[in-house]
Amino acid sequence: MLLAFVWRAAAIVENRTIDNRNGDSHTFAIPVYRPGNVWHGKGCTTCAISPDENKAYDGTWSAATYRPNRMSSLNISFSFEGTSLWVFFILENGQKPGITENTAVSFTIDGNPDGNFVHLPEAGKGLQYNALVYSRTGLRQGQHDFLIDTTGDQEAWVNFDYAIYT
Template sequence: MIPLLPLSALLLLSLSLSFLVTPVFALLENRTIDDSYGDSITGKKVIYKPQAWNDQSCPGCAIHPATSGAFNKTYTAATYHPTIGSISIEMEFKGIAIWIYFILPNNAGDQITTLCMANFTLDGRLSGYFEHRPDMGTTATLYNQLVYFQTGLNSTDHKLLISTSGVDESVFISFDYAVYTTEATSTQNTSTSSANFPSSTPSQVDKPGFGANTARSTATSTAQPSKSTLGPGTVGGIVGGIVGGIVIVVFILLLFLIRRCRPRRHQRTAIKSKWISWPTNPTYVWQDTHGRTFSLDSAHNIIFQDRPPPFEIHHRDQLVS
């Protein structure tokens, strides 16, 4: 038989193992993709095609949104005409959700295009369409406008393409920034650039017949990404609770097995005294709680019988030790 370890040693071993098995928590983290500076963590830049795009420093552009309202005080914009072919914005990210923000002007003057239309293709599949028709009764510019979002993605690399492919009107597109949610380890820095998430969203209209698989970008205020990083209170807390529960269950099972395997101490057995008639010489015999029959010699030593006597047992019971 394999010798059992002392109880104290087994307890120490189980506690040591619980500290050695340290789970890696998956934290959810919001990151930004700026129009000019790119990804806030990886530094990967946005790709603009063709050479029709200009930033906030454009001297000959007719529309000049205030940089104070733009994220990181930058934006990249272009005016599209059907005769020049499609213009596009391409970005890559690894995460489970993404949000796209535009700057939307209204009335910027006569003969100045402020209509905004764009379609969104995620991983090669058309997944959204956005349209904003300007309010010609105001010159106010709308900032931090959520124009597209997608959640519930697999935590893998994704490619998002924003384009005017199929648009048959002149439109103005001003890209400000994107926010995406990704997974990070517990030891990783979770500092990100702070984005001013809007409390409301612009008007959006479906464009009939714009592709068989066109899905409207139903961006709402409830679909905004969280301003703060989702820390150990979310995924990490759940994982930690599960691991802690497993350790406790293993500890209880270990205690149970130890108690089962330890040799039992001899316990005093309750014995029933019964009067049994013997053929020749009446005497006292005894039965223990398991029904085994024995007698006592002159020194009061217990002598077990090979089998219970086949005689009648009369009433006269008492407990002795």
Template sequence: MTPWEFRVSAYTLLASFFLRVSSRQVNVTIDDEFGDDITGAKPVYSPDTGLWTQGSTCTGCGVRSIAYPQGEVQASQAFHGTWHDATYLSGYGSPCAVTLTFNGTAVVVFNLIANAGVEQTNTNTSVDFFLDGALAGSYLHEPDSEGPSVLYNVPVFSKSGLPHQPHTLVMQADTTTFSLILFDHAIYTVDDGSDVNDDHVDHVEWPKWHPNELDEYFK
């Protein structure tokens, strides 16, 4: 998928999120650390060999919180101030992956993206997405030294028009290259089975940006 095609897809899905709130649709957040706001189900990180770490408290990560020396990430810009960090080196063991489960009709995944080069740290991001066992998309970002060091709330995958049933989404490092994954959160849309008016919207967790701000990520 080209950057332009992805931008159009993201615009379409995000627009549907905002419009559906006035009907029977509710948006639910899955946080990297605290899990699903409704069910409590947490993301599953694999392999269980220490590749994944909580980025907000990591002292050994190349891209880390500014609370630590040479840190680049403003924790206040991440959803709930947390993100999960993993680096995959092509050819070295199983690729790192995060698995999300949800019951809904649409989903968007948001990552932090390391944009500027960090000394002795791989900041290339290349991931594949598998929805219900089938390849559903990919995302690639190569660092731009002229841009900001970190991009926040970047939509790396979106899918709408799903049947309203349980789904499994896996974000996995591209096995052909080096890849840094900084998973922040995901939002999925669920039909709660009743009419939803404005009084029911205040519990929905919205992205921190307006859809027009996507432009800066897809130049």
């Protein structure tokens, strides 16, 4: 009887969160941001776009503008152990003329390209919180490496808020 209980306890499915700044709720690992000197969050006094900390997950976010004339790429990486992953950004919508507001990223999981996401601002809609930009279910149970990357010749604003994995 005890063995049956232990087996059931081991089979419980659980969602865990990876916050952009506070890291993985289970392992406490923090996402890696490259290049490290261009990422900003709450309290940034020089940022043209300032999300509301009351609407961001855990009151934090990590944002940067990809500038192809200054960097070869802009990326975020983290690992997780599970079978599903959902990634959420904060998106900008036509608030400030002359500011880069579009978002364009590609995703790689376990070294394999796995799609991309593009958001073009919609004038007057303001910031969009909890925006699902990536979703993958049916992964093999185990450790996975995930990369969010921006490259190319167009500027892009990237604002990572959090991820959830099962």
